[in-house]
Amino acid sequence: MSKKLLLKKAHVENIRLYDVYRREGGYRSVEKALKTMNPESIVEEVKKSGLRGRGGAGFPAGMKWSFIAKPEGVPRHLVVNADESEPGTFKDRYLMEFLPHLLLEGMIVSSFALGSNVSYIYIRGEYAWITDILEQAIDEAKANGWLGKNILGSGFDCEIYVQRGAGAYICGEETALIESLEGKRGNPRIKPPFPAVQGLWKRPTVVNNVETIAAVVPIINDGGDEYAKIGIGKSTGTKLISACGNINKPGVYEIDMTISVEEFIYSDEWCGGIANGKKLKACIPGGSSVPILPANLLLKTAKGETRLMNYESLADGGFATGSMMGSGGFIVLDEDQCIVKNTYTLARFYRHESCGQCSPCREGTGWMEKILWSIESGKGKKSDIDLLWDIQRKIEGNTICPLGDAAAWPVAAAIRHFRDEFDWHVDNPQESQIRNFGLAHYADEIHIPVIA
Amino acid sequence: MSEQILHKVIIDNITVEVPAGTTILNAARQIGGDVTPPAMCYYSKLEGSGGKCRTCLVEVSKGSEKDPRPMPKLVASCRTTVMDGMEVKNITSPKVIDARNGVVEFLLINHPLDCPVCDQAGECDLQDLGYNHGKEGTRYEFKRRTFHKVDLGDYIQLHMTRCIMCFRCVFTADQLTEKREHGILDRGDHAQIATFIEKNLHNEFIGNVIDVCPVGALTDKTFRFKNRVWFTKPVDAHRNCTNPKCCGEAQLWMRGDEVFRVTARKDEWGEVKEASNGKTGWICNTCRFETKKVSDWTIEGPSVINRHSVISQGHYVGVTKPAETFTAVMKGRNPKLLMDIHDESEVNKSNVELSKLDRPAHSTDFK
Ligand SMILES: Cc1cc2nc3c(=O)[nH]c(=O)nc-3n(C[C@H](O)[C@H](O)[C@H](O)COP(=O)(O)O)c2cc1C
Numbered sequence: 001m002s003k004k005l006l007l008k009k010a011h012v013e014n015i016r017l018y019d020v021y022r023r024e025g026g027y028r029s030v031e032k033a034l035k036t037m038n039p040e041s042i043v044e045e046v047k048k049s050g051l052r053g054r055g056g057a058g059f060p061a062g063m064k065w066s067f068i069a070k071p072e073g074v075p076r077h078l079v080v081n082a083d084e085s086e087p088g089t090f091k092d093r094y095l096m097e098f099l100p101h102l103l104l105e106g107m108i109v110s111s112f113a114l115g116s117n118v119s120y121i122y123i124r125g126e127y128a129w130i131t132d133i134l135e136q137a138i139d140e141a142k143a144n145g146w147l148g149k150n151i152l153g154s155g156f157d158c159e160i161y162v163q164r165g166a167g168a169y170i171c172g173e174e175t176a177l178i179e180s181l182e183g184k185r186g187n188p189r190i191k192p193p194f195p196a197v198q199g200l201w202k203r204p205t206v207v208n209n210v211e212t213i214a215a216v217v218p219i220i221n222d223g224g225d226e227y228a229k230i231g232i233g234k235s236t237g238t239k240l241i242s243a244c245g246n247i248n249k250p251g252v253y254e255i256d257m258t259i260s261v262e263e264f265i266y267s268d269e270w271c272g273g274i275a276n277g278k279k280l281k282a283c284i285p286g287g288s289s290v291p292i293l294p295a296n297l298l299l300k301t302a303k304g305e306t307r308l309m310n311y312e313s314l315a316d317g318g319f320a321t322g323s324m325m326g327s328g329g330f331i332v333l334d335e336d337q338c339i340v341k342n343t344y345t346l347a348r349f350y351r352h353e354s355c356g357q358c359s360p361c362r363e364g365t366g367w368m369e370k371i372l373w374s375i376e377s378g379k380g381k382k383s384d385i386d387l388l389w390d391i392q393r394k395i396e397g398n399t400i401c402p403l404g405d406a407a408a409w410p411v412a413a414a415i416r417h418f419r420d421e422f423d424w425h426v427d428n429p430q431e432s433q434i435r436n437f438g439l440a441h442y443a444d445e446i447h448i449p450v451i452a
Numbered sequence: 453m454s455e456q457i458l459h460k461v462i463i464d465n466i467t468v469e470v471p472a473g474t475t476i477l478n479a480a481r482q483i484g485g486d487v488t489p490p491a492m493c494y495y496s497k498l499e500g501s502g503g504k505c506r507t508c509l510v511e512v513s514k515g516s517e518k519d520p521r522p523m524p525k526l527v528a529s530c531r532t533t534v535m536d537g538m539e540v541k542n543i544t545s546p547k548v549i550d551a552r553n554g555v556v557e558f559l560l561i562n563h564p565l566d567c568p569v570c571d572q573a574g575e576c577d578l579q580d581l582g583y584n585h586g587k588e589g590t591r592y593e594f595k596r597r598t599f600h601k602v603d604l605g606d607y608i609q610l611h612m613t614r615c616i617m618c619f620r621c622v623f624t625a626d627q628l629t630e631k632r633e634h635g636i637l638d639r640g641d642h643a644q645i646a647t648f649i650e651k652n653l654h655n656e657f658i659g660n661v662i663d664v665c666p667v668g669a670l671t672d673k674t675f676r677f678k679n680r681v682w683f684t685k686p687v688d689a690h691r692n693c694t695n696p697k698c699c700g701e702a703q704l705w706m707r708g709d710e711v712f713r714v715t716a717r718k719d720e721w722g723e724v725k726e727a728s729n730g731k732t733g734w735i736c737n738t739c740r741f742e743t744k745k746v747s748d749w750t751i752e753g754p755s756v757i758n759r760h761s762v763i764s765q766g767h768y769v770g771v772t773k774p775a776e777t778f779t780a781v782m783k784g785r786n787p788k789l790l791m792d793i794h795d796e797s798e799v800n801k802s803n804v805e806l807s808k809l810d811r812p813a814h815s816t817d818f819k
């Protein structure tokens with residue numbers, strides 16, 4: 001049984017309400033932080049904890065906090081990124097829906113640490129009902145003196161506002177989010193300047209994921225060192241994984257990053273194995289943007305080691321044979337799934353979500369989608385596969401924001417690992433319309449050359 | 453005043469010193485010639501412009517004297533400022549050439565390539581870019597994106613299908629007019645420049661969007677289909693414009709005694725020049741669209757045009773062509789082959805010196 005820090009109380013009845021949450025030990029970290037600590041020591045604790053950003057990039061949170069500029073007389077802001085629009089990712093939704101006060105508690109402590117008197121939650125537009133849940137929780141917290149002026153007599157003022165997005169994945173990118181929060185079109189900004197120097201209304205701003213901020217609560221309660229003891233290496237603490245696809249038990253799980261991928265998929269404690277007795281073919285382990293891996297490379301690294309559910313192990317082998325932890329959206333594909341179709345679906349998503357500012361992303365995503373559709377519908381040519389490769393290569397790294405990369409990576413990884421499935425589609429245009437390529441050799445053990 | 457801090461930058465093996473805060477692109481412009489990356493969206497007179505088209509990507513092979521590490525990715529030279537000791541590779545970097553060819557291909561896949569019927573042809577940045585970096589043929593085999601033409605009133609036609617989404621017209625309207633009435637609708641490859649509910653653009657300075665548009669997406673309706681730009685002769689002229697914000701200094705595009713078109717004067721980068729009063733030489737709609745008689749203007753003489761474009765192929769007295777940088781870039785070696793597309797295409801007779809004619813140019817001078 002893996003240790004739970006965030007979801008431990010998720011099943012307590014009515015934990016969504018303030019009274020229950022408080023009775024279960026809620027808001028202790030605010031008391032501790034505001035009464036016994038100063039902002040610097042909180043940042044220090046978060047640094048010690050080794051907490052990495054849970055939004056996708058895995059940047060150390062404490063480090064990010066220490067970069068925030070502190071010019072005299074200029075307000076600073078904390079913005080919580082609750083835009084969660086990455087296909088396969090739905091962990092923040094679970095957390096906010098069931099434990100809204102955990103997020104608020106983390107936000108109050110973090111706002112105190114960063115010196116933010118007005119903090120925001122930017123929430124995905126489609127999460128309309130969660131906005132209501134959060135706003136109700138804010139009202140309760142305010143009525144009980146956890147928000148407002150002079151919280152707990154500490155002299156610290158803090159207000160939290162929820163802002164709904166209007167249905168754009170790109171507004172999850174932190175600078176696009178800031179633009180949108182300012183009431184503008186959500187186009188990513190050109191960096192530098194970074195938000196830590198010039199963010200919301202040109203003020204120093206920290207943007208963090210919902211889960212990152214929630215994790216501040218156990219870090220303050222138990223201490224950064226305690227938190228760092230959980231996990232392996234630079235993957236400290238617990239991580240929420242939203243598991244979906246062809247598994248028996250889809251859902252949101254909290255893991256401590258020591259278990260293997262195999263255990264996570266097959267153990268009854270987690271995903272409970274592949275549904276309908278099918279075989280595992282492939283997996284996108286960290287949300288739609290990260291490289292897809294065939295079963296054999298998913299369960300074992302290219303070196304033949306067991307792959308674990310953590311930042312380092314999932315990334316082992318780089319993009320050649322590894323993937324990424326990403327946002328923790330774990331998408332499992334069984335032997336009946338078609339990789340070409342899956343790649344097409346993702347390409348369609350990125351084409352639709354590109355903001356359209358930079359030429360490679362605006363034009364390239366649409367082009368890739370069209371080619372993938374040709375191949376999928378039996379009209380592809382052999383040269384199309386190389387062309388796809390060339391297009392993704394010309395998008396990656398040449399755009400303003402990482403959405404361009406996120407659109408290129410899934411296509412690159414699919415071709416890298418499943419090229420023969422693409423070839424088969426092209427060579428068998430009719431057959432490919434009535435049956436799938438199947439599992440083929442994607443779960444076969446990989447021969448590991450012995451290096452003398 | 454204190455001494456300005458100068459930074460030494462090496463771009464394609466050529467050293468230049470520029471004030472701190474200068475962008476790589478502007479440093480390269482001081483060198484000129486092929487060392488200067490092409491810029492389709494940046495416009496020095498428009499705040500916030502640049503960074504979008506990605507044609508100006510360059511490789512920073514050395515970050516600075518203090519921190520010599522190279523930058524991991526190619527950077528947009530129009531939005532990256534120089535550091536002391538920085539080393540930049542533009543045409544000497546195979547990575548840059550490869551990426552730029554990619555960007556040009558991306559810009560062209562959905563472009564209608566209707567140059568034969570486009571008023572911008574001959575002075576179009578995308579045409580120049582295509583000549584320099586494009587491949588013959590296309591790898592794009594799908595239907596190209598099209599939009600309906602939109603009428604923006606009596607003066608301006610929006611042909612969205614040709615737009616490359618540089619955002620310049622939006623910045624222009626933001627910064628030059630009281631209230632912007634057009635913007636970007638939707639996103640990604642379905643994004644478009646639009647007025648949302650179709651309406652006319654009225655502001656007295658809105659005509660300048662035509663001058664900033666690098667392609668033929670925004671064209672002058674009073675000039676539409678009347679002539680090809682290379683058949684007209686540009687002359688500098690001014691008038692006593694009563695609009696206090698207008699500089700009254702313009703360029704008339706004439707054929708015979710007829711003024712076909714009025715535009716702002718442009719520099720070698722295709723941007724609106726500075727006027728004699730030191731301000732940017734934007735002109736008002738009255739000057740641009742409604743004063744088309746020679747008698748409205750005081751003609752100063754033939755314009756000096758040193759842009760890379762068909763229109764600069766006419767030979768004028770006093771033309772300063774950008775200095776050739778080939779040998780410097782190639783560290784003393786000479787290039788093997790040079791081909792001038794305009795000689796090749798015989799669009800203009802390169803031996804006719806237009807400014808030496810003691811009369812307006814006629815079409816016979818061009819054929
Ligand atoms: C296209 C795009 C979409 C993103 N969407 C989200 C999102 O929905 N939620 C999120 O937390 N981070 C998202 N990110 C990452 C954010 O830019 C940012 O890195 C993150 O919010 C930082 O928080 P963290 O350090 O706590 O992970 C997205 C990034 C990109 C490029």
Ligand code: SF4
Pocket residue numbers: 170187188353354355356357358359361362399400401402403404405
């Ligand atoms: S990479 Fe795509 S989403 Fe990001 S700024 Fe460029 S066009 Fe917009």
Ligand code: SF4
Pocket residue numbers: 614615616617618619620621622645661664665666667669670
């Ligand atoms: S209409 Fe012209 S100026 Fe405006 S964005 Fe398009 S290409 Fe740029």
Ligand code: FES
Pocket residue numbers: 490491492493494502503504505506507508509528529530531
């Ligand atoms: S000119 Fe630099 S990105 Fe367009």
